[in-house]
Amino acid sequence: MSTSKNKSVNEDNKTKEETSIDIVKSSGDKVRFSMDKLRSSLRHSGATDDVVKQIVNTVRDELYQGISTKEIYNRAFSLLQSKKPVFASKYKLKKAIYELGPTGFPFEKFVSSILEYSGYKTEVGKILPGICVTHEIDVFAKKNGTVSVIECKFHSEEGRNCNVKVPLYIYSRYQDVKQQWDKKKNETLKMDCGGVVTNTRFTADAITYGKCVGLNLLSWDYPQGNGLKDRIDRLGLYPITVSQLLTEREKQFLLSRDVVLCRQLFKDKFFLDHLGISETRKKKILKEIEQLCSS
Template identity: 70%
Template sequence: MDIHNLHITKSTGDKVKFSLDKLRASLTKSGADKETIDHIIDSVRDELYQGISTKEIYNRAFALLKKKKSHYASRYKLKKAIYELGPTGFPFERFISELLKYSGYKTEVGSILQGECVQHEIDVIAHTKNTSIIIECKFHNEPGLNCNVKVPLYFNSRYQDVKSFWDKNSKNKTTLTKGWVVTNTRFTEDAIQYGKCCGLYLLSWDYPKDNSLQDRIERLGLYPITVSTLLTSREKQFLLSRDIVLCKQLLHDKFYLDHLGVSEIRKKKILNEIEQLCQL
């Protein structure tokens, strides 16, 4: 088959041209060596057909990576692992909070702030010594659901109400400098344009370029616990319910695996996978 004329089906239902370069780039981010990547590309290419879904391509590449080394597969499944933080958005809020902690912020999750007009529940508040930011987290547990302009439009009105009261309150020892909207999917062009215009900071899976959610996770090695290919869904949900949202946290709180009744042999494999995953 001539792959130059091959079209694949995205999760949104849109048809796009297949890109071998994009597949290679995503496999490279898993940390796999060139020989492994070449082998996977050759195998996947043999199974392509007109209209194949991106999910089918992903599943095949993931299975081959997992067969080679589990931590390769874990890195490769990062985007899917973020969806698995659901079905509610609370673990995603905790995850964003932990990301910011490792970037030097002190954070609070699920706080109530007084605005000039009404009170507001804020997903995450992040403080430095002199400044604070408030963050709205928009979590989707399936691909194809992007954030349109209504999301930053709505949050900006809340931010302005909170800031108006914050600036007048002498008890606040920091300056509220920014409002963020964070999503695990993507923003529409209108949403990005509005965010730029009104001064909100937007962070999504692939935006802003070179400092997106994906970039930050991979740069800091802060992978969600759901990337593990060795933990079961039940075990992941147990850990999330104990506020273990990062792989790095499990390395410090290994006793949770004992609570789960994980055997010593399996425990060693799980921790080995996570240690290799978190190495920068």
Template identity: 60%
Template sequence: MKILTASGERPDYSKEKVAGSLRRSGAKEHVIQDILKTLEKDLYEGMSTKQIYKLAYKLLKSQDGLTASRYKLKKAIFELGPTGFPFERFIGAVLEHSGYKVEIGKVVQGACVPHEIDVIAVKDEKKLFIECKFHGEQGRNCNVKIPLYIHARFQDIRNHRSQKGENVQVYNEGWVVTNTRFTKDALQYSHCVGLQLLSWDYPKYQGLKDRIDHLGLYPITVSSLLSGREKQFLLSRDVVLCMELLDNQFLLDQLEISPGRKKKILKEMEELCNSGMAYHEK
């Protein structure tokens, strides 16, 4: 049976891939098998991967809400839009909890022109200059034009620092981070010029998803209890992470959420924050 991917391709349906994605979210094996059996009854020729995912999420949510939240992580990252700024904040938070000192949206002087850098992260002798490329929908991968452009900006910054006598080999490192994927040409060019890349599943075992799961740094958009309007309200108040909502519980009062529902939401936030390392160590 052929299905339709976000990029327009039509591969055969693979229950192994569906099972793998459920397994990576921490779903138990008997739950996975139940979902696969139900899915097979509802599949039809040309069904989109988005529809398959939506149905799998619904089935998983009915059995295990916490695992369902982890399962929708990729979609939750897309929901950080549309401006892309929450994604920059999110990437900054991931690095901050990895021991970096972070600045968002700082203007840095280059040899030719100044550049506004999405995220600057400093740790020990290393300074990362990071450009975030956020896409609001699947299927829009970063092609070679993106690292070409970012590398030119990075080189201008390095040239300025070299003129000042700084050790640019140790001190500066250019990164491109995206919530989707990089094309083959983008990967090849970046590897050639020494530009670092971070995407949903790249580098292998160190991609965005792996880092989020490892640290338990889930965005509030993974919540299965908050409405879309409530999520946007919190994002507009610079609350991007589940743990940040735990530190700013008064915002739920501003949303006039009832005490009973507030308790459930905060419990969900706590479980998500605590589940990252526990799941990673399984």
């Protein structure tokens, strides 16, 4: 048999192996491993085609039945880190958002910042009266003569999705606030929509209900092509928790002072002086942040 035929047979065998590997998700569910999903997530990190190919080949050779998604992630992350740290920083985006916890407030600030870069004027934790009771709104957003009330559902643990109870509850709050808002005689701004943002995913029923009542839903991967991950990548609005150079203590210090985005830190460099960071390390951190923001 010729070398080219041998190569073809080997590739066919690898393809068969790929399709027969079951992996365990953080929720405990077993799913069939998808090499295309791995390639896609690596490309999203900004890695070149050659780097993606090298990592995919390495990970594929190390797969075994029942391997966890966490193990696959850790291995791919380590390989990216060895190639180019900025790739690894972008690749860990989902994990970095989990690290905004545990209170959920930094996530609200994060969502607020994303909306501001999309032209909204926002307030976090605004108190609004309803027909029945008073409500604290996670993010109150104004744009083009209209206002939106947005609730943020943050999960600090992987595998926890938002079921239909979440939009049901949020929609009832929105209706209570909207009815009172519409009674204001001198109010020129129109309250046109409510929304829910989560760092995880919505169940199928939650999405169906949201569409039915006109509630805007935003999750890690919904709407398709314009989910949280897509918006962050497109706008370069990475949370400071993606940094590979800042320590956990330093990240928490910055979050406590409402510095949530890498862009904010790059603009307000003096916070690094408050941390007592040396000039040499400061330059490295700012270079990392600049690469993330510009990418």
